[in-house]
Amino acid sequence: DGGITQSPKYLFRKEGQNVTLSCEQNLNHDAMYWYRQDPGQGLRLIYYSQIVNDFQKGDIAEGYSVSREKKESFPLTVTSAQKNPTAFYLCASNIEGKNTEAFFGQGTRLTVV
């Protein structure tokens, strides 16, 4: 079955450490996205990529980095520069350039202690 896989589901890290969240899709989608969800707020866009080897900052990119070396994979690194990294992170994908249905992963809940 096609879909998006995020791993791990839960992640704990010490303050000051970088951590990388995985997102893989087998839907052959060109566009992939990373969102952050905080209690009482809508999802906010961190980074997106419309094609391999290219990505764009979203609304809250500071303290995050991404790469898109393969069409299927769009990992997100939460760096030590992110001031408030504890949150729920969602990855999504859709067909690039079209207002099509977006597919979401199951999310990763990151807790920094």
Place this chain on the structure above:
Amino acid sequence: KNEVEQSPQNLTAQEGEFITINCSYSVGISALHWLQQHPGGGIVSLFMLSSGKKKHGRLIATINIQEKHSSLHITASHPRDSAVYICAVHWSPTRLTFGEGTQLTVNP
């Protein structure tokens, strides 16, 4: 930038009740999504619509482009419908703006 407002924020219903969740947005869009998020966090797309009405099982979504408003209806609600329902609008091919979500609890 598009603003998206959902109402109500929280909704508690008895099993079997008809439920309506509303979504309003501020600028023109090309499409609107209704999403469902269960307690584990994963999100499922329920509908994507740009005009009129769509129905899937007990779920019905409508949109009025002129009034910049959409509604999600659940008929004969069931406890398994308990989830957060999120409205998201497509105002560019790569940008979705999300509402804060409506927490629905259906009691048996």
